[in-house]
Amino acid sequence: MTETPRDIEHLIDLMARLPGLGPRSARRAVLLLLKKRGSVMEPLARAMAQVAQSARECTICGNIGAGEICAICADPARETGEICVVEDVADLWAMERGGAFKGRYHVLGGTLSPLDAVGPDELRIPELLTRVQQEGQREVILALNATVDGQTTAHYIAEALEPSGVEVSSLARGVPVGGELDYLDDGTIGAALRARRKL
């Protein structure tokens, strides 16, 4: 280990922090980068610096975009009166790949989790309530993972929205128990959306 140049060791350590890469595969990844310096390593370093500099959280929905307001919130065609609530941006991307949902999103940034001291104020739940009130939405579709925390969060939000009179539904048929949206195929997500049930 001692004879690996220090900056390469440092790069391996950082790569090993990515999901899916352990220390061994991080080393292999770095070796590939070293072999493909011009075609992969330099473009990757540039792309990463570029995204690190430009990516921002949409101030309306919490999606990741290139400006203050994301492309979905900026698109008037997506003003359908429906908001789809998701846990994180990965789930938003999964919904978009499905292509079945035409409205806008609200990214919570996680789920309620008393054990981890994550309450409504740690998520973007107050912002959701404000949005529904101010924007006059017709329906809120809860597209949360079918996990205990996801479902607890869904029930909490449904109750919190009750006074507003907005219709609240949730993805239903097609999401397997314990399943995570990001691992479902696109057709399943579309089916679950179409068969959503009122809460």
Next chain:
Amino acid sequence: MTETPRDIEHLIDLMARLPGLGPRSARRAVLLLLKKRGSVMEPLARAMAQVAQSARECTICGNIGAGEICAICADPARETGEICVVEDVADLWAMERGGAFKGRYHVLGGTLSPLDAVGPDELRIPELLTRVQQEGQREVILALNATVDGQTTAHYIAEALEPSGVEVSSLARGVPVGGELDYLDDGTIGAALRARRKL
């Protein structure tokens, strides 16, 4: 997919070219980067640009280092009269982790492979012959993978070195058939080195 910002898509595409990361895990990795922009993404982009700019192939042994000559070749304590021949830098790192070898290396950059039109001149075999002649080495240890191509290459090098009179040995006990050095534990590599046999 359409609503993912284009520079993020581009970053995901580049990440997906790393070994161990498919398109799905590349997306998850990029999401983690976006969440840990200051603590992971920016340092990683910087480290990658830094290594892309500074890393060089050692002109003597083919190892990756920070200058013209790598730290091992520059270390007079490693002038032991022994050269260890490895296929690539991953194998050199694996040998170094084992810690049993005290001499210097020669990185071939692959194995002979007639089907892929890789002959001796595509590897650093001529450079190895010149080194042995000029540096007056006592022993060349072939630490090639126990694959068909690795063993073909070992036999080719042993024959090419015969006129020079240098002793040629190869890692023996402990390297399983079909096994690759980079996947062996450190102790196994040390044992195989100590039990090396003359060719």
